[in-house]
Amino acid sequence: MATSLPPTRSDIDDSFSDDGDSQGSPAEELQPDDGTSFDERLQVVERIARSESFQKSNRLPSLLRYLADCTLRHHRAGLTEQAIGRAVFGKPKDFHPAEDSSVRVYMRQLRLRIHEYYQSAGLDERVVIEIPKGGYALAFHLRQVPAAVQEIVETATTLSETENGNGSRRQHRVWLWLPWVLVAILLVLAVAGWYRGSRVENANAPAWPLNQVLQPGRQTTMVLADVSYILRLLGDGQVPLDAYADHHYADHLIPPEATEGELRVFHYLQSSQITSMADARAAFVMSSLAGSLKDNIVIRSAKELNGNILSNGNFIFIGAHTSNPWVILYRDRVNFRLMDPGLSGRRYIQNFSPRPGEQEAYFISEGTGHSGEDYATIALVPGMGSQGDALLLQGLRLEGTEAAIRFLGSMSGRNEMIERLKTANAGTLPRYFEVLLHAHSVGGSPASVDCIAARPLSAVRK
Numbered sequence: 001m002a003t004s005l006p007p008t009r010s011d012i013d014d015s016f017s018d019d020g021d022s023q024g025s026p027a028e029e030l031q032p033d034d035g036t037s038f039d040e041r042l043q044v045v046e047r048i049a050r051s052e053s054f055q056k057s058n059r060l061p062s063l064l065r066y067l068a069d070c071t072l073r074h075h076r077a078g079l080t081e082q083a084i085g086r087a088v089f090g091k092p093k094d095f096h097p098a099e100d101s102s103v104r105v106y107m108r109q110l111r112l113r114i115h116e117y118y119q120s121a122g123l124d125e126r127v128v129i130e131i132p133k134g135g136y137a138l139a140f141h142l143r144q145v146p147a148a149v150q151e152i153v154e155t156a157t158t159l160s161e162t163e164n165g166n167g168s169r170r171q172h173r174v175w176l177w178l179p180w181v182l183v184a185i186l187l188v189l190a191v192a193g194w195y196r197g198s199r200v201e202n203a204n205a206p207a208w209p210l211n212q213v214l215q216p217g218r219q220t221t222m223v224l225a226d227v228s229y230i231l232r233l234l235g236d237g238q239v240p241l242d243a244y245a246d247h248h249y250a251d252h253l254i255p256p257e258a259t260e261g262e263l264r265v266f267h268y269l270q271s272s273q274i275t276s277m278a279d280a281r282a283a284f285v286m287s288s289l290a291g292s293l294k295d296n297i298v299i300r301s302a303k304e305l306n307g308n309i310l311s312n313g314n315f316i317f318i319g320a321h322t323s324n325p326w327v328i329l330y331r332d333r334v335n336f337r338l339m340d341p342g343l344s345g346r347r348y349i350q351n352f353s354p355r356p357g358e359q360e361a362y363f364i365s366e367g368t369g370h371s372g373e374d375y376a377t378i379a380l381v382p383g384m385g386s387q388g389d390a391l392l393l394q395g396l397r398l399e400g401t402e403a404a405i406r407f408l409g410s411m412s413g414r415n416e417m418i419e420r421l422k423t424a425n426a427g428t429l430p431r432y433f434e435v436l437l438h439a440h441s442v443g444g445s446p447a448s449v450d451c452i453a454a455r456p457l458s459a460v461r462k
Contacts, residue, residue, distance in 0.1 A: 225319030273301040312385035376400035379434035403439035403446035420454035430456035
């Protein structure tokens with residue numbers, strides 16, 4: 001029985017009038033020619049819309065079903081940003097996409113969720129759905145089968161057809177061909193089993209670039225930000241690293257007239273290991289990307305770190321030096337450096353080697369918790385010791401760090417980084433690198449993230 005999609009909003013029915021985009025009956029115009037059936041496409045759309053990650057959003061399932069309905073019925077007029085805004089999000093008829101980017105924001109989220117589906121629950125889906133950039137129509141295609149499997153299947157089919165065409169000799173020659181047919185079938189099963197096993201193995205391997213700082217049999221230290229480091233703002237905001245490391249940097253900052261209750265708060269902040277929600281999300285994302293090596297990650301607070309721990313091994317640092325002071329040690333290894341003038345000015349990212357189209361500095365205008373622009377960096381650099389590397393995720397604000405975490409956690413974000421880095425490095429992916437991200441936050445949460453610059457970095461240990 002055919003599967004049908006829920007009806008779309010009626011307030012855009014006039015966009016689907018006969019304008020030459022749709023001719024004939026649905027049965028005639030919708031039959032795919034790529035080996036999939038119309039019902040098969042609808043069914044995979046419905047499975048994705050009902051998947052666990054999609055159920056966390058009220059909008060994304062409706063958006064996916066609407067795009068599928070318009071795509072499969074060739075209603076191109078319904079695939080404009082304005083039509084989508086009216087049909088799915090209830091925008092008014094005078095809605096202008098140039099003034100309201102909500103449709104584009106949700107489309108980025110939809111592309112990400114579809115990628116995530118095919119990396120988890122949809123690993124065995126036969127039909128793959130994508131949304132090519134530059135438009136909103138869905139693209140359907142069959143998942144590629146390894147050439148070896150396809151060739152063996154075709155060989156077995158040819159043998160079978162040859163037997164069927166031999167007429168009166170078929171009964172006589174069947175015993176001659178039967179062993180080879182059985183061998184071909186067994187080979188198909190073996191290769192298919194290997195292919196499925198390799199996919200499962202690859203799915204459990206750490207994702208790039210985490211695979212650069214995670215190795216079997218070796219621990220990787222993930223260093224989370226120290227929220228209590230905000231005590232530095234009681235002074236001029238600048239605290240030398242050695243003063244931070246001895247855990248008494250705030251002693252002289254405590255006001256002499258502080259009450260007993262205030263003193264208890266100060267001492268609690270000095271001695272406690274407190275981090276942020278962004279860092280908690282980072283721990284979850286990194287564990288997800290680590291695959292089968294997630295148990296190799298050891299989580300520490302910046303307050304626990306010391307020079308001996310840093311002397312060897314792989315590290316992941318979450319947060320800029322304003323919340324994770326140890327990051328300052330890697331400052332001279334990158335081009336995009338986070339600058340903090342303290343209480344006297346705005347934070348910004350300095351671009352020490354601007355390329356055409358790039359700025360020399362990237363400023364933010366709002367503090368944490370406000371809507372506005374933000375910038376962040378993701379960098380992989382050589383470690384402090386003779387071995388090991390460090391992955392750094394830093395934002396000018398808390399929202400910027402969270403945007404970097406979200407970007408790294410999405411397959412589309414990682415693919416964008418890879419393409420940017422290959423372009424910047426003559427077509428090859430460098431081992432050490434840095435990328436600059438531009439984010440836009442709404443209500444203290446990143447709504448969109450884009451990679452705007454990339455650099456290969458030197459492999460020389462300093």
